[in-house]
């Protein structure tokens with residue numbers, strides 16, 4: 539029998555040492571979406587596949603994925619949530635778990651997350667805890683989800699007290715990226731993903747930083763692959779986020795505070811962009827990174843139509859930032875740029891974070 543997937547080769551394979559996680563392949567190919575069924579079938583013997591998606595994405599791509607799974611012999615079920623962060627809730631988690639139980643999903647069946655980070659995080663967490671863990675496949679449809687949230691196994695829902703407060707590490711069995719689906723993304727959602735791409739370049743990837751100075755569209759697949767490769771290295775070295783993986787939080791300590799202070803009106807990508815500017819300005823003023831680093835970051839973010847100014851006060855941001863779950867006792871691991879493509883973890887007393895934010899906002 540011909541293997542329908544022989545023409546396709548995974549771009550990246552993530553190999554994890556932990557007992558619960560296995561290696562998994564990541565495909566990055568234009569037009570691969572209709573092959574979802576074949577690719578899932580090549581790694582999973584499941585009888586049933588449960589698609590979790592949001593209403594926007596399901597309207598655009600649900601039928602393609604459903605038909606593809608059905609053609610590969612899966613009995614296909616669907617659970618569609620309203621689009622938006624509010625859907626990444628404990629309520630939807632329980633609804634979905636009950637739906638899977640009602641439809642007699644077993645441990646050998648699978649969940650297929652078709653959507654952005656909201657869908658991927660919710661689907662992954664449901665898969666992690668349903669029957670103490672069933673396989674799940676990520677089919678990311680936003681740039682942010684392709685370069686970041688679909689890889690690495692962080693899954694979560696939001697609680698009343700904050701974002702991502704309940705979750706688990708649960709690695710996908712397969713990740714399928716079809717960059718063609720990004721053509722339907724609204725411009726500001728695409729820009730959100732660009733903030734994460736710029737983040738990777740500032741953490742350690744000079745080649746990516748240089749690439750981002752040429753038009754992104756013709757090199758999108760390369761850029762997605764470079765970002766995932768950067769994340770792969772950090773995840774393989776530190777699956778559970780106790781050490782180097784925390785570098786991925788560049789711009790996030792303050793970024794999360796900005797999101798929270800705005801009541802989540804400011805998107806994650808925009809907040810990360812502002813967070814990167816604040817931490818870079820502080821690092822430059824403290825002579826941690828060379829003069830010129832801030833201008834380089836601001837210019838790049840602006841070229842991708844991302845915001846670089848923040849109107850919240852240092853005190854307001856500090857109060858939220860130090861309540862963040864990434865706090866480690868009295869200390870916080872800040873990710874600080876020492877130059878372009880050279881960010882490092884700096885363990886500072888929580889009180890010192892206020893000084894960083896004040897410097898970063900230009901308040902002192």
Ligand SMILES: NC(=O)c1ccc[n+]([C@@H]2O[C@H](COP(=O)([O-])OP(=O)(O)OC[C@H]3O[C@@H](n4cnc5c(N)ncnc54)[C@H](O)[C@@H]3O)[C@@H](O)[C@H]2O)c1
Nearest residue numbers: 594621622654655656657679680682683687692719722723
């Ligand atoms: N797990 C992780 O490691 C990780 C990392 C970063 C972010 N996140 C989480 O990811 C979430 C943000 O993800 P996001 O930015 O993808 O947001 P999202 O999932 O809300 O998607 C953004 C919007 O784009 C729409 N959309 C998605 N794909 C589309 C397409 N191809 N065409 C048209 N519209 C489309 C969605 O319907 C939604 O309205 C946050 O909850 C964040 O906490 C998780």
